[in-house]
Amino acid sequence: MLIDSHCHLDRIDLSPYDNDFSKFMLTVDQAEIEHMLCISIDLENYTNMRAMVDTYDDITVTVGVHPNEREGLEPTVDTLLELADDPKVIGIGETGLDYFRSEGDVDWQRDRFRTHIRAAIETNKPIIVHARDAKEDTLKILKEENAQQVGGILHCFTEDWDMAEQAIDLGFYISFSGIVTFKNAPSVQEVATKISSDQFLIETDSPYLAPVPYRGKTNYPTYVGKVAEKIAELRDQSLQEVAQLSRNNFYRLFSQQVAFRA
Numbered sequence: 001m002l003i004d005s006h007c008h009l010d011r012i013d014l015s016p017y018d019n020d021f022s023k024f025m026l027t028v029d030q031a032e033i034e035h036m037l038c039i040s041i042d043l044e045n046y047t048n049m050r051a052m053v054d055t056y057d058d059i060t061v062t063v064g065v066h067p068n069e070r071e072g073l074e075p076t077v078d079t080l081l082e083l084a085d086d087p088k089v090i091g092i093g094e095t096g097l098d099y100f101r102s103e104g105d106v107d108w109q110r111d112r113f114r115t116h117i118r119a120a121i122e123t124n125k126p127i128i129v130h131a132r133d134a135k136e137d138t139l140k141i142l143k144e145e146n147a148q149q150v151g152g153i154l155h156c157f158t159e160d161w162d163m164a165e166q167a168i169d170l171g172f173y174i175s176f177s178g179i180v181t182f183k184n185a186p187s188v189q190e191v192a193t194k195i196s197s198d199q200f201l202i203e204t205d206s207p208y209l210a211p212v213p214y215r216g217k218t219n220y221p222t223y224v225g226k227v228a229e230k231i232a233e234l235r236d237q238s239l240q241e242v243a244q245l246s247r248n249n250f251y252r253l254f255s256q257q258v259a260f261r262a
Contacts, residue, residue: 001034002228002243003250004221005175006094006128006155006203009038009059010049013207013218021052024220031222034058034247035258039094039128039155041066043073046083054088060258062128064093064116067109068101075112080119090257092120093128094155097141100133110141117145120152126253127152129172135163142170151253156205157188164191168199173253175201178211178219181230193234201253202227202246 009021017023028036038053038061040046046063053059063083065075073079080092095116097109120127129152131138142148151171156179157164164174179185180192192200202224204211210219211226225239232242251258 001032001247002202002224003034003247004036004204004206004224005153005201005246005250006039006177007036007206007221008041008208009036009206009221010045010052011041011207012220025056027220027222031225033221033224035060035250036221037062037090037250040064041094042069043075043079043083050086050088060090060254061088062091062093063089064095064128065112066094067096067098067112067130075115075119077115077119077122080116081122084119084123084125087257089125090254091126091128091152092116092123093152094130095127096130097134097138098130098132099137110137113138113141114145117142117147120150121146124150125257126150129154130156131163132158135159139163139166139170142167142172147172153201153253155203156209157191158185159191160187161191161194164195168196173199173201173249175203176227176231177203177205178209178215178223178227180227180234181212182215189234192231197245198249198252200231200246201249202231202242 036059040063148170153173153175154167155175156177157174180188204224206219206221210217228242232239
């Protein structure tokens with residue numbers, strides 16, 4: 001059984017499923033996906049996203065505002081605490097830093113990142129971190145804000161082994177997306193090869209970054225198996241081993257929020 005540790009279910013194209021989320025969920029069951037973590041990007045759409053997955057025990061959510069979201073409601077610690085006081089919410093984020101898409105003064109990104117970390121510590125829920133072209137500042141803020149108190153995930157990892165090691169030392173897991181299947185991602189593949197069996201997760205980041213052979217198309221959580229297959233190839237392990245390891249790691253990280261399924 002597979003776990004998609006990072007997807008955006010409220011943003012996927014449901015037209016192939018007659019715009020019926022329940023029909024899409026039938027394909028999830030057929031793909032042997034045991035659990036999906038639906039990640040918040042903004043506060044404006046959070047309520048609808050939360051309502052969409054309400055009746056599904058195999059879907060949990062996070063609450064937070066993506067670092068590239070400039071418009072809309074700015075999160076405060078109090079707002080995040082209020083929304084996170086919900087058993088369906090198992091993490092805070094996604095948050096972090098993205099210097100690839102942002103220009104000029106990005107102090108607002110750093111301040112927002114700190115806000116999320118402080119809320120995560122108060123709720124004792126792991127942090128989902130987005131980091132792109134911001135290695136030094138991401139690690140610096142995680143350390144300054146004592147993020148190791150709750151740990152979390154560096155999702156859709158695109159950096160190098162040095163950053164992975166430092167994040168792991170802070171109690172963070174490294175999550176691999178479809179990028180690990182790309183030919184132009186040797187550094188990500190190196191991390192997938194080197195990382196300890198108890199420190200990695202798999203994800204789709206659906207509807208973005210579809211893995212090979214679907215690259216360039218809409219991504220779905222049902223493609224998470226392609227990520228697992230590539231990691232199994234890189235690590236010289238079976239698909240079943242990678243699925244089981246990543247599954248166990250997910251339940252270990254979220255042990256305070258999600259009951260482990262034997």
